[in-house]
Amino acid sequence: MADTYTVERRRTLGAPADRIYLLLENFQQWLRWSPWENLDPDLKRAYSGPESGVGSEYAWSGNRKAGAGKMEITKAEQDRLVEIALDFEKPFKSSNTTTFELNPVGDDQTEVVWTMVGPRPFFMKMFGFVINMEKIVGKDFERGLQQLDEVSKPKPAG
DSSP states (O other), X not given: OOSEEEEEEEEEESSOHHHHHHHHSOGXXXXXXXXXXXXXXXOEEEEESSXXXXXXXXXXXXXXXXXXXXXXXXXXXXXXXXXXXXXXXXXXXXXXXXXXXXXXXXXXXXXXXXXXXXXXXXXXXXXXXXXXXXXXXXXXXXXXXXXXXXXXXXXXXX
């Protein structure tokens, strides 16, 4: 079994890359679309560093479903890419890299590729059939991309 795992989902969203980028590179905007924001109504959030872009940080702590951890934007290329160092503390410790690639499709659509890569420690290899990151977060990525699509679409005039 491999030493790392990769979970990836892609979806074409009905908005230009610049609109989507603004929702990704500012963690406070994640409240609008992240599939995990509603797991715990009492979720504790802390933001630090710049409001958006490289160095921006978001830490959370919540119930068993939400867990605890922090994210930091490590790379941000305007309307093209956001890379995040993602560290889980609970329910298990793990350091991962999450990437959002934005690929314009015409003038008003963007393919978003959401990827998470992380280590597969020995215990995950042993219990890989139980701890399958694809099954754990794959559907969350799909839901998050759907919600990101809904939030990023320009509102009709009128």
